[in-house]
Amino acid sequence: MKIATWNVxxxxxxxxxxxxxxxxxxxxxxCLQEIKCVxxxxxxxxxxxxxxxxxxxxxxxxxxxxxxxxxxxxxxxRGLPGDDADEQARYLxxxxxxxxxxxxxxxxxxxxxxxxxxxxxxxxxxxxxxxxHAKDLLALEEPLALAGDYNVIPGPDDVYxxxxxxxxxLFQPESRAAYRTLQWLGLTDAYAAIDGAPAGYTFWDYQAxxxxxxxxxxIDHILLSPLAADAxxxxxxxxxxxxxEKPSDHVPVVAEIEL
DNA sequence: ATGGTAGACCTTCTA
Numbered sequence: 001m002k003i004a005t006w007n008v009x010x011x012x013x014x015x016x017x018x019x020x021x022x023x024x025x026x027x028x029x030x031c032l033q034e035i036k037c038v039x040x041x042x043x044x045x046x047x048x049x050x051x052x053x054x055x056x057x058x059x060x061x062x063x064x065x066x067x068x069x070x071x072x073x074x075x076x077x078r079g080l081p082g083d084d085a086d087e088q089a090r091y092l093x094x095x096x097x098x099x100x101x102x103x104x105x106x107x108x109x110x111x112x113x114x115x116x117x118x119x120x121x122x123x124x125x126x127x128x129x130x131x132x133h134a135k136d137l138l139a140l141e142e143p144l145a146l147a148g149d150y151n152v153i154p155g156p157d158d159v160y161x162x163x164x165x166x167x168x169x170l171f172q173p174e175s176r177a178a179y180r181t182l183q184w185l186g187l188t189d190a191y192a193a194i195d196g197a198p199a200g201y202t203f204w205d206y207q208a209x210x211x212x213x214x215x216x217x218x219i220d221h222i223l224l225s226p227l228a229a230d231a232x233x234x235x236x237x238x239x240x241x242x243x244x245e246k247p248s249d250h251v252p253v254v255a256e257i258e259l
Numbered sequence: 260a261t262g263g264t265a266g267a268c269c270t271t272c273t274a
Contacts, residue, residue: 061273
């Protein structure tokens with residue numbers, strides 16, 4: 001089973017590009033982030049024509065996440081538990097039905113910039129809520145994948161120039177520690193499955209020629225519960241899509257598991 | 260040099 005995650009930076013502006021990749025890669029499950037539309041504006045029919053079931057947790061203008069699956073999605077949870085006042089659409093969870101069900105979440109973690117503002121506070125608070133919820137999910141002892149744009153550069157090997165990012169929320173010690181906390185709970189970063197691969201960036205800014213200069217960062221991650229990590233067979237970053245017409249600034253990331 | 264681009268949408272915010 002191929003589980004993909006992709007921050008598409010507006011699903012409607014990107015539809016042709018996204019469908020092109022779906023037709024070529026045909027993931028079984030896909031987590032989308034930054035769809036930038038309300039539920040009713042999500043182009044569900046286009047994905048249904050390709051054989052996908054669709055659930056959406058949308059929002060006007062900003063954020064918004066979706067889950068696509070070849071088999072029906074059950075036990076759907078919209079929004080991250082822990083703060084009823086949080087109105088930002090950044091979390092969507094469901095169980096992918098089948099003989100070997102897998103619980104999957106599409107995650108769009110807050111960016112947190114600039115430092116010293118409530119945006120960074122919100123990021124860390126959101127991270128704490130995610131850790132609390134992940135702990136509850138891990139207690140179920142199911143195959144589980146938490147996939148998405150975490151807006152965290154885990155380490156210095158995950159950025160073209162660490163010094164250029166020291167003042168950025170994505171590379172703060174607190175952000176990196178929060179990401180490690182998820183792993184101490186028992187989640188595995190599927191990226192570790194790449195053997196001897198060079199830096200695997202997943203994002204290149206639209207500005208300042210970041211793509212042609214390969215000024216990238218690795219911020220899109222797939223975290224797996226023990227049962228899912230044991231079943232991991234491959235992990236791929238589809239960096240070629242960054243060179244396509246009208247690209248997202250993020251590229252798709254895929255974990256293949258064999259349960 | 261504190262730049263640059265993209266998307267939503269209406270003037271500026273977010274990334």
